[in-house]
Amino acid sequence: TIFVVTPTYTRLTQRADITRFVNTIKHVEKMHWIVIEDSEHPTEAVRELMAESGIPGTQLYTKTPENSEKKDGMERFQYHRGVDQRNLALNKIAAMGDKNAIVYFADDDNTYSLEVFDEMRKTERVSVWPVAFVGGQKYERPIVVDGKVKKWHVSWHPERTYPTDMASFAFHSSLLHTGRVPQFSHEWRQGFLESGFLEQLLDSPEDLEPRGDNCTKILVWHTRTMDVNIKREAKLRAEPFIKV
Amino acid sequence: TIFVVTPTYTRLTQRADITRFVNTIKHVEKMHWIVIEDSEHPTEAVRELMAESGIPGTQLYTKTPENSEKKDGMERFQYHRGVDQRNLALNKIAAMGDKNAIVYFADDDNTYSLEVFDEMRKTERVSVWPVAFVGGQKYERPIVVDGKVKKWHVSWHPERTYPTDMASFAFHSSLLHTGRVPQFSHEWRQGFLESGFLEQLLDSPEDLEPRGDNCTKILVWHTRTMDVNIKREAKLRAEPFIKV
Ligand SMILES: O=c1ccn([C@@H]2O[C@H](COP(=O)(O)OP(=O)(O)O)[C@@H](O)[C@H]2O)c(=O)[nH]1
Ligand SMILES: O=c1ccn([C@@H]2O[C@H](COP(=O)(O)OP(=O)(O)O)[C@@H](O)[C@H]2O)c(=O)[nH]1
Ligand SMILES: [Mn+2]
Ligand SMILES: [Mn+2]
Numbered sequence: 001t002i003f004v005v006t007p008t009y010t011r012l013t014q015r016a017d018i019t020r021f022v023n024t025i026k027h028v029e030k031m032h033w034i035v036i037e038d039s040e041h042p043t044e045a046v047r048e049l050m051a052e053s054g055i056p057g058t059q060l061y062t063k064t065p066e067n068s069e070k071k072d073g074m075e076r077f078q079y080h081r082g083v084d085q086r087n088l089a090l091n092k093i094a095a096m097g098d099k100n101a102i103v104y105f106a107d108d109d110n111t112y113s114l115e116v117f118d119e120m121r122k123t124e125r126v127s128v129w130p131v132a133f134v135g136g137q138k139y140e141r142p143i144v145v146d147g148k149v150k151k152w153h154v155s156w157h158p159e160r161t162y163p164t165d166m167a168s169f170a171f172h173s174s175l176l177h178t179g180r181v182p183q184f185s186h187e188w189r190q191g192f193l194e195s196g197f198l199e200q201l202l203d204s205p206e207d208l209e210p211r212g213d214n215c216t217k218i219l220v221w222h223t224r225t226m227d228v229n230i231k232r233e234a235k236l237r238a239e240p241f242i243k244v
Numbered sequence: 245t246i247f248v249v250t251p252t253y254t255r256l257t258q259r260a261d262i263t264r265f266v267n268t269i270k271h272v273e274k275m276h277w278i279v280i281e282d283s284e285h286p287t288e289a290v291r292e293l294m295a296e297s298g299i300p301g302t303q304l305y306t307k308t309p310e311n312s313e314k315k316d317g318m319e320r321f322q323y324h325r326g327v328d329q330r331n332l333a334l335n336k337i338a339a340m341g342d343k344n345a346i347v348y349f350a351d352d353d354n355t356y357s358l359e360v361f362d363e364m365r366k367t368e369r370v371s372v373w374p375v376a377f378v379g380g381q382k383y384e385r386p387i388v389v390d391g392k393v394k395k396w397h398v399s400w401h402p403e404r405t406y407p408t409d410m411a412s413f414a415f416h417s418s419l420l421h422t423g424r425v426p427q428f429s430h431e432w433r434q435g436f437l438e439s440g441f442l443e444q445l446l447d448s449p450e451d452l453e454p455r456g457d458n459c460t461k462i463l464v465w466h467t468r469t470m471d472v473n474i475k476r477e478a479k480l481r482a483e484p485f486i487k488v
Contacts, residue, residue: 069263136476149245155479221260226468232380
């Protein structure tokens with residue numbers, strides 16, 4: 001089984017983004033979709049999208065606490081996004097007890113080739129591959145020499161132990177059962193979530209298993225959906241019975 | 245057969261957009277995908293994406309002529325996009341001679357539910373449904389009374405005969421065989437392409453066949469992919485062998 005872990009939150013493009021995401025993951029066999037809403041209650045919208053998808057899944061929710069915002073030195077973002085949501089999912093997957101599965105963090109707005117799901121099934125401990133459209137670059141990727149990750153094609157904080165995006169790795173569920181369940185922390189610096197998490201799973205980047213022809217193929221794109229202009233919305237009578 | 249007509253052009257997010265689009269249309273049975281590049285030559289990138297998709301298709305190309313730009317009164321856009329590309333596809337489909345098919349204009353960056361493809365298969369002449377994220381509104385839609393389109397939930401140029409988006413309709417291929425093949429024109433005003441085209445197919449909006457529970461369900465979203473920040477790209481050595 002692949003556990004696909006998707007944090008999500010209510011916004012105008014949520015239904016569109018999830019519809020498109022579902023059209024991709026519908027092609028993936030033997031998967032379980034864990035969706036965690038950043039909200040105080042589960043929403044009907046997500047319940048419905050999950051049910052209509054036909055994909056076996058679990059709907060969870062946890063609101064990012066207000067007080068875990070504002071740390072020193074943070075700029076554009078006030079708090080890490082998806083931290084509590086992914087932690088909840090990790091605990092849930094650990095509790096489900098499947099020790100022969102793969103876990104992948106897949107945001108609802110990225111673009112995924114179907115091939116990335118085939119590649120991640122090969123994971124023994126932690127697989128890694130390039131991600132496009134991150135870090136101010138066309139792509140970031142591990143550089144592989146003799147089958148091992150030796151360097152990184154990354155310019156933003158390359159001193160991170162694992163300078164790589166959330167969408168760039170998958171790991172074997174057995175790693176959830178070797179002690180404390182690995183977690184993300186609000187205490188970490190912005191942009192250091194992936195590195196902090198992977199430090200709990202591995203001893204060194206050389207333990208990573210490069211996928212996608214030794215990390216030369218782009219299989220995931222960190223796309224973002226443009227904000228929608230609804231400036232003219234007020235000119236017409238609202239029709240709240242239409243679900244967007 | 246559904247002929248899905250997709251104009252496209254080379255850009256940084258093209259492969260991502262088409263990958264995601266293919267993941268959606270791969271679910272559609274009995275379709276033929278016509279892709280028309282806005283270029284002087286067919287590209288290897290599109291050839292490869294089409295081949296890998298496994299979807300039966302035809303790769304065409306035609307460059308939007310430079311001199312069909314700048315008409316009086318045009319603002320943000322210098323010329324209609326996709327005019328020559330869609331015209332080429334219409335002529336090609338007419339030449340293929342299938343008189344029992346459906347034709348749908350589907351840009352590569354929109355979001356499509358699978359249900360919209362089921363709905364369009366019911367088309368006798370021209371089907372219509374709502375589209376989200378257009379015209380500065382959450383959605384635009386036809387308003388249906390007693391099974392007929394009587395008005396439009398539209399605020400931008402509502403005086404158009406058919407004030408509706410390219411992604412909001414599909415038509416029966418028999419309409420390509422009743423005389424001159426219907427076409428788009430660079431002479432029309434910006435935003436009037438759909439209306440001008442539909443005027444060639446129908447006598448009045450009441451001839452439209454409303455789909456999606458009388459045009460109350462959003463089945464298509466006019467999403468756009470955010471431009472990618474690659475400001476840091478120059479900081480690292482270029483790796484032209486990596487296909488983004
Ligand atoms: O208030 C928020 C904003 C985002 N997210 C989730 O955190 C992840 C990253 O968010 P986003 O895609 O907006 O970030 P970006 O792509 O800009 O890094 C996504 O799975 C979101 O659904 C969240 O849980 N709460
Ligand atoms: O230079 C261009 C720009 C766009 N298009 C095509 O015209 C359609 C509309 O373009 P776009 O999606 O950029 O427009 P928007 O969504 O902003 O209306 C799409 O199918 C594009 O692939 C084109 O053929 N040449
Ligand atoms: Mn995102
Ligand atoms: Mn578009």
